[in-house]
Amino acid sequence: MSLLGKFFETNIKEPYILVCSSKSQMLFSKELLDKENIDNELIPTPKGFGEVCTTAIKFDKKHKNKVKRITNENDIEVLSIASLENKYKYNLSEIYDMNISKDFKDIINKIEANTDLNKEEVKYLLSIEDEDEYNVLIRTADIIRKECVGDRIELRAAIEFSNYCIKNCNYCGVRKDNSTNRYRMNKKEILNVVDNLYKIGIKTVILQSGEDPYYTTDKILSIVKEIKDKYKMGITLSIGERTQEEYKIFSEAGVNNYLLKIETASRRLFNKIHPDDDFDDRIKHHKFIRDSGIRLGSGGMIGLPTQTIDEIADDILFQRDYGVHMIGFGPFLPAKGTPYENESKGDLKLTLKVVAITRIVCQHVFLPATTAIASLHPDGQTLALMAGANTIMLISTPSHLRESYQIYSQKNMVDLSFTIKSTKDSKRKLPKYLNYSYLKSIGYDIDDELIK
Ligand code: 5AD
Ligand code: SF4
Numbered sequence: 001m002s003l004l005g006k007f008f009e010t011n012i013k014e015p016y017i018l019v020c021s022s023k024s025q026m027l028f029s030k031e032l033l034d035k036e037n038i039d040n041e042l043i044p045t046p047k048g049f050g051e052v053c054t055t056a057i058k059f060d061k062k063h064k065n066k067v068k069r070i071t072n073e074n075d076i077e078v079l080s081i082a083s084l085e086n087k088y089k090y091n092l093s094e095i096y097d098m099n100i101s102k103d104f105k106d107i108i109n110k111i112e113a114n115t116d117l118n119k120e121e122v123k124y125l126l127s128i129e130d131e132d133e134y135n136v137l138i139r140t141a142d143i144i145r146k147e148c149v150g151d152r153i154e155l156r157a158a159i160e161f162s163n164y165c166i167k168n169c170n171y172c173g174v175r176k177d178n179s180t181n182r183y184r185m186n187k188k189e190i191l192n193v194v195d196n197l198y199k200i201g202i203k204t205v206i207l208q209s210g211e212d213p214y215y216t217t218d219k220i221l222s223i224v225k226e227i228k229d230k231y232k233m234g235i236t237l238s239i240g241e242r243t244q245e246e247y248k249i250f251s252e253a254g255v256n257n258y259l260l261k262i263e264t265a266s267r268r269l270f271n272k273i274h275p276d277d278d279f280d281d282r283i284k285h286h287k288f289i290r291d292s293g294i295r296l297g298s299g300g301m302i303g304l305p306t307q308t309i310d311e312i313a314d315d316i317l318f319q320r321d322y323g324v325h326m327i328g329f330g331p332f333l334p335a336k337g338t339p340y341e342n343e344s345k346g347d348l349k350l351t352l353k354v355v356a357i358t359r360i361v362c363q364h365v366f367l368p369a370t371t372a373i374a375s376l377h378p379d380g381q382t383l384a385l386m387a388g389a390n391t392i393m394l395i396s397t398p399s400h401l402r403e404s405y406q407i408y409s410q411k412n413m414v415d416l417s418f419t420i421k422s423t424k425d426s427k428r429k430l431p432k433y434l435n436y437s438y439l440k441s442i443g444y445d446i447d448d449e450l451i452k
Helices: 023-035 061-073 102-112 119-126 131-149 187-200 217-231 244-252 267-273 279-291 309-321 348-362 371-376 380-386 416-425 436-441
Strands: 015-020 040-044 055-060 078-083 154-162 204-209 234-238 257-259 295-302 326-331 391-395
Touching (some): 023 040, 023 061, 055 061, 131 348, 154 187, 187 204, 187 217, 187 436, 217 244, 244 279, 279 295, 295 309, 326 371, 348 371, 348 380, 371 380, 391 416
Parallel strands (some): 154 204, 154 391, 204 234, 234 257, 257 295
Antiparallel strands (some): 040 055
């Protein structure tokens, strides 16, 4: 049974997908399919069927003719209706001669044929210790990364606009009961940062905070609308659990992405680390966000106290089975003043394996080289980029507030200079959209090779 069955019922045995020309067409089609009781799920459009980070509708083959009729009758702009059996195939021939076990070779063959891996296979990959096999795993992820998202790094800028939080997650440095300088930025201060990001050419801004009800729906909307009107930038919200209604309102206001991590797909561990949250609710929120048409960002922490390899395998499969578009995995890092302050930090190699396996399993999605992995090890960001990651989050919180947003201790303040270095070290390219003449004029040393 796929993991999906563990979380919600699915009747899709022989998957087909419907790809539409826009988000509104896709959402309208979903509404029509729902009305006709055709089981369907929103998933990231798989490689070969459309652009990365768009959304497709998955349904069962038996409804193919009905879906064709419905989309026809309603003048939906359909890009394709296709069987997922004809998934994109990868070329891993360079791996054949490498020194790996028979079991690993069998898994490589499945990856090459683009057949979904099962939990045992994911566990096998997670348990790799042998240096040669580890290198093959990383190389495989790197090949798939290149095919799916190319060599250019995707840059997102995060503004941590409030560190107030009503919750007490056991691992988090800004949990309600931790003493830290609390701050809230007002709209003008936030827009000021956005203006600077716009000048350097950033295309997507992440508005991140603790769960802070001070920022009502209206307050958030007013910030979102101004950013959209003035700068036409993509917006990611990362403000914790809100209501189903709010996700819909945010979607209509043009919010592109919503980051709400599952943190762990193990009910046992989720409930242990989240005294104020419920596992089933978090799953429901994933569904609410996805079904509102906003792209869903999830992911989690590796090396949480008592976490097992079995649970980490579930974490990875959860992202695939839940149709997550952006998947951030980072190591657990103990934060001062929290109940987990004296626990051990997550392991670098295990986290890199998770990034690599996530790329192999989820493929046509965005994977950040997380701030946490950059904080764990000076080369963490570069190594994650070489293991399948393609996205970097620039910390763009005003410098006098950064120290107060310590969700874990010794957080790396990933900035543009650090990003340029990691891009170079991992032999990748910077995005085309940055304003390089401006950046050079304010003193950034950027090698033209990195932009070509
Ligand atoms: N260690 C690692 N990651 C953490 N996060 C929060 N606290 C920690 C920690 N102690 C991550 C979580 C959260 C994101 C904002 O930061 O994944 O979703
Ligand atoms: Fe608050 Fe998020 Fe930290 Fe939990 S992880 S305490 S919700 S900021």
